[in-house]
Amino acid sequence: MRKSLRINHHPLLGEMDKKVISFTYNGEKLQGLEGEPIAVALLANHIRILRRHEESGSARGLYCGIGHCMECRVELLGKGQVRACLTPLKEGMEIREGSRLPNAITGRVDS
Amino acid sequence: MRHVNEGYIVCRCEEVTGKQLEDAYLLGAITSRQLKMKTRATMGACQGRVCRQLVNLWLSKKDQCADKGVEPLSYRTPIRLVTFGELAGEE
Amino acid sequence: MSEVQQTDLLIVGAGPAGLSAAATISADRDFRVMVIDEFPEPGGRLLGQFHEERNHSWWIGKIVAADLIIQNTLAGVMIQCGVSVYGLELLPDGWRVLTSKGDIRTKYLLLATGAAEVPMPISGWTLPGVMSIGAAQVMANVHQVKPGERGYIVGVNVLSLAIAKELVVAGIEIEGIALPPDDLFAMEETNPVAAIELLTRLSDAAPAPWMRWGGKLAQKMKLSRLIASCFPKKGVKVWDLPLQLRTALVSIQGVDQVESVIVADVTRSGEIIEGSQREIEVDFVAIAGGLYPLAELAALAGCPFLYVSELGGNIPVHNERLKTTLPNLYVAGNITGVEGAQVAMAQGRLAAHSISYDAGWFACEEEPKLLDAIAEVKEVRRSAMIQFHPEIDSARKRIYELFEHWM
CATH class of the missing domain: 3.50.50.60 (FAD/NAD(P)-binding domain)
Structure with missing residues (x-):
């Protein structure tokens, strides 16, 4: 198990005081802090791939971190596509990576 | 000589490369708006918040005389992700 | 349908400029003030910043933000986070602002949307x-x-x-x-x-x-x-x-x-x-490509723009009192040009005095406060630790001149 990326004792900013909760990503059970953005909880678990480009399927992750770039769109069960960098994590959330669209929708012809 | 690398992506949302901008330019798309129409750069999910600056910068270097004030790209509602539910006033 | 919310002043952006404006105006007047932001918590870019001052003490943005939030809470300002603005419309008596949580009608509108990255x-x-x-x-x-x-x-x-x-x-x-x-x-x-x-x-x-x-x-x-x-x-x-x-x-x-x-x-x-x-x-x-003013809402509203490279890009035309050319629409913070958080806070206070002045109560009392606030912005800019650009003053003058010309 890799070490979490959380900064536990920040010399100037102190500690985060949030409750640990559970959620799933692509079916895998994970833990995060209540209220932190989904993308942050995933990053703390070393998960960077949040989406596949709709047409090419290339991997995408967090880019701007403040809701401008739309790169971190994930599928949140019951809500549809949300920006992982702005959406607060709640207990029991079921999240999946944003997926590549089927060829029938994009009209893509794979060479 | 400048290090030329036009094969990589400029518009992340629509996966438009520098090469595609170059090709469109050579075909006569010489303003930001024309480049956008031709290549779809700036027309993706972020609505150009990321690459609009790049397209303008690229163009200004292509054409040193280009006036940055000429034919700027416009903005249209909605400028943020909004669901039909939210439009209908759902919580 | 969710109910249309009503307020006297709506501030878009709960960063250094927006929170300072809200705290200043509500401390002075019986005036309904609402601040909205799409980030889950208020503070904007203050939340992530800290730097060492000349005297080697640390300036910690999170603490500055917490202080502003307390001032606002005590003054009865409503701060709503997780709200995205996707459009706006000029009405005869103010503005209608379209958000992900429903419409908001406001007499005065202050855009303090900050900057985005190049x-x-x-x-x-x-x-x-x-x-x-x-x-x-x-x-x-x-x-x-x-x-x-x-x-x-x-x-x-x-x-x-x-x-x-x-x-x-x-x-x-x-x-x-x-x-x-x-x-x-x-x-x-x-x-x-x-x-x-x-x-x-x-x-x-x-x-x-x-x-x-x-x-x-x-x-x-x-x-x-x-x-x-x-x-x-x-x-x-x-x-x-x-x-x-x-x-x-x-x-x-x-x-x-x-x-x-x-x-x-x-x-x-x-x-x-x-x-x-x-x-x-x-x-x-x-x-790290630098910052540009995030002014989409000013563009949707119909503000004229000027490209000013010293200030980071296209700036909605405004005057020294932070009024735009459109009725009851104001700007403060990095939307007026890229500078540090302390300048943005001083601009927020100035926008508050400008709006109070234009609202027309106690104008003779407001005038000196407004002039002080203008002087304060200049002073904060002059003494800032981080000078974003050496030609900021003259660049800003060009915008103010265009405002006069436009009006």
Whole structure:
């Protein structure tokens, strides 16, 4: 198990005081802090791939971190596509990576 | 000589490369708006918040005389992700 | 349908400018004030910033934000987070603002939407693990999760050095701060000479004494070329940061996420020295292309714009009192030009006095407060630790002149 990326004792900013909760990503059970953005909880678990480009399927992750770039769109069960960098994590959330669209929708012809 | 690398992506949302901008330019798309129409750069999910600056910068270097004030790209509602539910006033 | 909310003043953006405006106006008047922001918590860019002052004490944005939030709460200001504005419309008696949580009608509207980051496209920059430097700052300082264990920063400017230092304080390894490749997407600081010129403008905030003293001298004597020639290829440590002005980051590698970067030595004018390419293992890359004013809402409203490079881009035309050319619409903070948080806070206070004055109560009392607030903005700008651009005052004058011309 890799070490979490959380900064536990920040010399100037102190500690985060949030409750640990559970959620799933692509079916895998994970833990995060209540209220932190989904993308942050995933990053703390070393998960960077949040989406596949709709047409090419290339991997995408967090880019701007403040809701401008739309790169971190994930599928949140019951809500549809949300920006992982702005959406607060709640207990029991079921999240999946944003997926590549089927060829029938994009009209893509794979060479 | 400048290090030329036009094969990589400029518009992340629509996966438009520098090469595609170059090709469109050579075909006569010489303003930001024309480049956008031709290549779809700036027309993706972020609505150009990321690459609009790049397209303008690229163009200004292509054409040193280009006036940055000429034919700027416009903005249209909605400028943020909004669901039909939210439009209908759902919580 | 959700109910239409009503207020006297709606502020879009709960950052340094927006929160300061709300606290100032509500402390003075019986006036309904609402602040909205799409981030889950108020504070904006204050939340992620800290720097060491001249007297070696630390200025911590999170604490400044907490103080402003308390002032607002005590004054009865409603702060709503997680609300995105997607449109707006001028009404005969104010503005209708369309948000993800329903419409808001307001008499006065203050746009304090801050800035967005200028990207720099690099081969491989869509890989997960490549993020804007602002995102790295938000991860480390706001959410307290490392953007990665070891990273490379591309782009040498005020923002990249300040944030690189914050990342090091948080225990993140920075392998290097290098230049972007000099291609058709490169901004001004892409070659070593230009980067040194830019760094020497930082005055008191320059990260090394040789830049502060040598910098001023270099500026006067045009020594940047010489410094660029002498700058060691390995880079030098400034603020404990590996600043590499003779290195460009040419490519980011990885299958599904960042695994390494390729860097190369460059000549003093920015050309890559063939054969000097080497691969360095990292797990994140932060792109620092600088900031531009985020003014989409002003554009939707119909404000005229002026391109001002010293202020970071297209600026909605406004006057010294932060009024736009449209009725009851005001701007404050980085939407008026890219500067530091302390200037944004002073502008927020000024916008509050400007709105009180225009609202017409006690005008004779408001006038001196308004003039004081204008003077305060100038004073804060003059004494700021980080000078974003030396020509800010004259650049701002051009906008005010255009306002007069327009009206």
